[in-house]
Amino acid sequence: MIDALIAAPLMLPAFAGTATLLFRRRRRWIGAALSVGSTAGLVLLAIVLMGQAQGQGPTAYALGDWPAPFGIVLVLDRLAAMLLLLTAVLGLAVAAHATLTGLDRKGWHFHPLFQFQLLGINGAFLTGDLFNLFVFFEVLLIASYGLMLHGQGAQRLTAGVQYVIVNLIGSTLFLIALGLLYGVTGTLNMADMAVRVASLPPGDVGLLRAGGLLLVTVFALKAALAPLHLWLPRTYGSTAPAVAALFAIMTKVGAYAIIRTVPLIFGDWVGQVLLPAALVAILLGFAGLLAARGLRDMAAFGLIGSTATLLVAIAQFDQSAMSAALYYLPHTTLSAALLFLTVDLVIRWRPAEGDSIVPTSAFAGQGRLALLFLAAAVALAGLPPLSGFIGKLLILQASLASSSAIVIWALVLVTSLLAVVGLARAGTTVFWKQGQCPPTSKNRTAFRAIEAMPAFFLLAMLGLLTVAAGPATAYADATSRQIFDMSAYVRAVLGPDAPGAVR
Template sequence: MSHWIVAPIVIPAFAAPLLLLVRRAPHLQRKVSLAATALLLAVGIALYGLAMDGTVRPYFLGSWPAPYGIVLVLDRLSATMVLLTAVLASAVALYSLNGWDEKGHHFHSLFQFQLMGINGALLTGDVFNLFVFFEVMLIASYGLLLHGGGSNRLRAGFQYVAINLVGSTLFLVAVGLIYGVTGTLNMADLAVKVSQVTGDSAAILRTGALLLFLVFALKAALVPLHWWLPTAYAAAPAPSAALFAIMTKVGAYCIIRVFTLIFGADGGAAAFVAAPWILPAALVTLLIGALGVLASRVLVDLVCFAVVWSMGSLLVAVSFFDAQGLTAALYYTLHSTLIGAALFLLSNLIATRRGRWHGLLQPSPSMVQAGLMGGLFFLAAIAMAGLPPLSGFIGKLMILAAAWPSALAGWIWAIVLATSLVVIVGFSRAGTVLFWKSEAVDASHPEPLPEPVRIAPLTAAILLVSGTALLAVFAGPVTRQLEATAQQLLDPAPYIAAVLGEQQTAGLPGRR
């Protein structure tokens, strides 16, 4: 049992209170936060390398055996997501040196608590502990959303808190229903017991499973539960919004994990109970997101709706629940997380270059460093819209290929391609207004020229944009690893055996 499995939770858990102790020393806070994030990245790389042999590794806290104690589980999927979180966190921590962290004493401690919640949700092997880590993640996100103050953030924060409190309540209700029927919340134990539930209890179990899906769909911004995201993310500080790019993916991760392991092919009466709902909702999400991109009049709003649109694409692939679909979904998860975060950071860098016009999509005098900002925005835009040669194009082709065997392939192709065209038009219009159209400066109201972008935030944005190029260059090996991950997800027997032990799972019907 490798003790490094708990490190992605322990590192930020220790760093956060330490940062509270030095909250009056911003330079020391930065050093501690950067060091903790760098260590998390190193651990993420090591765990990813450990998981790539295909072995499922449980970690039993306090040495309590499952299903009685708390268990963390490292497999290909959790290792991939932990590494993605660490990469994103490193870029955000670097960007925050632009001065965002000076607008409040608690940015870095909240940042670390957020990482603790995200990594805990990705590694836990228990549904109740998934709820606990969701709450840690969400409470920290409340603080990060409000960081720096302002009436807009306060209003957005109220909506964000309200909708997530509803989600948390539904989560508890779902947990109660599932526990009442099965007597367990350990994911591996649930995977064994749900297939044995029959009669009236099966209806209760399906209700609990659908409520869980509703909660995860809320986190993933799936229509009609998407409306909170544009308001909240647009109001959040840029580094907070960039980190939030992984939170929607945590919702998608939970859908993949729970509805392949517990309510998958061997789920009995509740097998794939959420599958019929995912594809229609994902297609509507594509439409709403694309129309939002086209209608946006502020740059950050455009980015928010682009994130909603990307989640629709991702969940279209998830809805097939086969190896090809899950491979496409995982590749698109890597792509959309990096490029979504990059666009949030770039939208802030661009807005601060434009004086009183800020992020409004209106002609303004030529901005400082217009060539550099325009080049980065161009690359990020074509990646998000799915144009060649970057990873968005490859991810979109994988999704379309996964949809081909479906009876609804014609509708899926039509909506995906049509909304992609709309998103291209939306980003083209924004880029034209920001970088090609300019107006004369009123001599009576001259605009003070902002300073050039500092090295740290510029480096963070460049690294994230470069990530999409690297995903395209190494698409072959990355896809092969993700195919192995998808195959591991569709065969839950090794996961169950690793957590519960071979003797507890031997001879169970329906287990491959």
């Protein structure tokens, strides 16, 4: 019965999303309350599942009691539990922000789409099957299409069409990769594929690598690695900043898929392709942040750079580097989301200038917002005392064993400086320099203080990750060991008598 809780992160947003549809026109506050309450419930549920994952090894739950590899299997381990909790915490902050600021009232279907987005993300983290990973990718993408266009606008519509086209291409490549892999191995269950790959005849290894490389390309597209990153700045810079804050977790879905499939199925040769792409993406991301003229574009490029930093550690496919990546992963997600929510408050509280990086006339709540922006900038740039500094130190330390250590150190340090300069320039321009527009006379300080609560909640989560760096790194170490223990994953899915995955 406890194992059945593994399906709850899928069922809860599915029921909540359906329920919010009933209140989309009348008594919309009930639908909003259901959405926020459901997301808060996901936080509690993820904490319970994380405790379960810590207490035992990987646990599989067969839907409909059909055994693997023939049925649909959900797999809970330390990595999945950590990402479920991260998604729930981020979702709670975004749902509360959208409700408090009135973003959810700019269209009829915000909360249903929001809940189905969470359903797709949670499903991607839990599935043990590559085809169902594709299905959950499509669920979260379809929901993201609606959220991306929420609030309307010509610029948003143009960016939305491009976003849809890019993801349709990615979905097509995903299906082609699945066809190749199924043709070679005869299965799409990840544990079963890991076993069969170990005994493939030499003549099929080339096809396996071709399918694996195509699949990893799709995941790299989702993670916005160079040269597949060009869709992200336009998409995230055009949508509502609060929606972009939720989308910060979507690049981590691509990173998660790489972590899950490469050590288990394909092998660390993939790192030879991923590492150069991640290094180029770091440079392009933080250079774009420095050159940005708008706060939303700046946050979008910052997300590219910080996600690429995460992928540099992942692409080494080493246990210590993976541990550093797992500590840095929640930081980069929360810090990017914090910056997007802060940008949304800037747009709302100084409506004359929007998100342009230009001098600003005095407005109510300027000091509070300047403090929040400073904290978000420190977090995204990886400066002390927040957890980004610890995460980057761990990544640099783990990279000493890499043959590309000099390049990694040089790019991470130089791009961190670019991030500091770009964020400092934006902060001093917006909050210190005086603009020509008359000061805002309408005072809504109390209401604005409430609007800032979700952003301060994310800042508190970053503070907690910093203060609890010891337990967090210990959890990351144990999770990294579990990721590279392929035999335990195979036995959890296929049964205790299943052969180990030996490549």
